[in-house]
Amino acid sequence: MNAAFLAQWQIYRRGAPRAALSGLVSGTDSAFDADVAPGEIRVFADTNRPLVALVVEDRGLSGWRIVPVSPFCAPASVRELVVGERVFQLWNATVVSRRFAVRGWRVDALSADALAEVRGGIAAANPGRLTAGDGVQARYEREFLVGEGTLVPFAAPRAADLPRFAWLPTALKVAASVVLCLAAWCVLTMDSGRRLVRDWRDGFRGVRVGREDAVIELVDARDAPDEPEEPREVDIDFLQPAASWFGRGAGPAVSRPPRFADVRGPRIPEGIAKIHPNLAGAGYKSPAEAPMDVVFLSPAAPRADGAAPAKGGAPSYASGARPLAAAPKVSCRIGRDGLSGLCADGVLVVEGEAAEGAKATVTFDPGVIAGYRSRGVSWTLDGRRFSATYALAALPGRESEIGPASVLVTLIWPAKGGDERTPLVPVPAPSP
């Protein structure tokens, strides 16, 4: 190796690492020396470091063949040629695009003889091939080898090749993480942040609607971009307990209590449905919405003492009822829908003997029973014996759980000291 080159190489290597020479995407224009001709030595605009090269040959559409000029003043090997004041890297000869070549400035020009000398030496220098190993020669050639065409690399440079900025991506990630953590901390600790979280959490609300709007959907109360004003919280008394309206603007006007949703009853066999079309599922109430039903144990009948008659299903039944001396005799039974024709998962029958003014409340476990409907109350001719029947629809898969634990029957009757209640009318387990 040439001693002069080695001395300069050592000086060069003392400096900070530099990115490899590569092409850049054409940016702004300048006053380029546009006319390119063989024999010219040019410095090119679209490289990250100054690239000075001799234009050797016109390659048509592919561009111009060039031989880069070494930045050192002495040749590194026999694959470099000293001509005049410059050292030409014959091993680094390449073809650059026409546009790349045009975007540069003329530095100097070689004579025809000198150009021929350079041309003649290129083939023997094996252009594009690098010296093997890890010696000075190999490192020098790896450092100064240029690509081809526009010299813009196909692949993005790897971090290891950018020692000056290798830390930048990591630093950016760390900084972004810190900023995000700080922002999250601020949001969660500030009052507005808590409100933001609460609004987000409460923004999803289950809404049960009437039959004609029979679509149950989740409404995101935050999605109201058309109304820019601040969200307001308005209490609306649908029923007790009160529901809250979260949303933009005033809540909807309420002129009537909401209707209970219908519950789909058990599937009715086609044969039975043909015979009894009125069985087709309507009339079931959800025990979650209507947890209790009231059964009046005596029919409404005119009374001689002037007390207000009890009207079946009307809440004014006891306004004039006389006190009863004894508790009504009531029994319950629950069973499967066998031959009843109700097409229910279960059947509750409440029957017994009671004087006027007594009533029973029937409560169902909404965790087991999806819906219930009254099949009516019948009385005997004397007005004392009665029988009430309920069709029960179970939640899917819980039909076998309909039993005493899922039904509660309470008796209430007027007495001298006020209403008396029995806590429970036992419901016997269904017979297998």
Place this chain on the structure above:
Amino acid sequence: MGEEFAWNDRYAGDDAWAEWFEICSVAGCRPEFAARLRAQVASALYAQLARAGIPREDAGGEDPVAFFDAYFKLKGSREKGKPLKLYFAHRIRDERLDMADFVCGTLFGSGSGRVRDIVLDWIAVLKGWKPRTVRASDGRRRVTWENAGGDGLAAVEQAAEPGSVDFLDEAPLRRAADGVLDAVARRAKAPRASVALLLYATSHDVSLTEPCVLSALGAGKSQAYALREKVMKALEMELRTVESADTPLFARLLVSACAGALSAGLRGELGVGE
């Protein structure tokens, strides 16, 4: 001395260039770079002197760094725009770089023989010689010195080195380049020859509207551009799996593989060399 030449300085009054002259001279260089630049300048100048056959002692009490600075400031600008300055100006404007980014970049990297220019001038000052380049009997060009007499003539010799060079084994990289070409063709669902042509044309900035390109692709302009878009995306994906994909050597081999996949006629029309 600077004022003496200021009248013909085409950059006179240009603050950016005034700053450039300051920071690119050793005396005006920023402290963090000054020591490095001083060492580079002194070593390079002494090395050039030695190559010219002039020992360091002959420089006497002359300070190479002072000479460098004086030369730089005096001859740094001329009536005619200097290409390297134009390059720096372009890059500074294009990338909004700081002028200080080019400190020490002038000395190494310009490739325009600045140090050599300076040394030749320095020798002329020291010795009163005049450098001249002549062609020797063996055909090589040498620098000779007029007024130097027969002794002390120095010639710039070609490096003496054994003829045989142990080259890097390129076979694995060539296989990888071929593999990338095949994989891109599969991924883009395009013929290998079309993919090779598109990659070659893109790397060499050859317009896709060239008749020979469209003819070889067998497609219209819009189809050609759409296919190139697809091919370049596929290439980007494939290169992520190749270890040395971002090196100039791999780029050359990939372009070489592309050129090899072109038909002889198309290679001739595009000007692809052997």
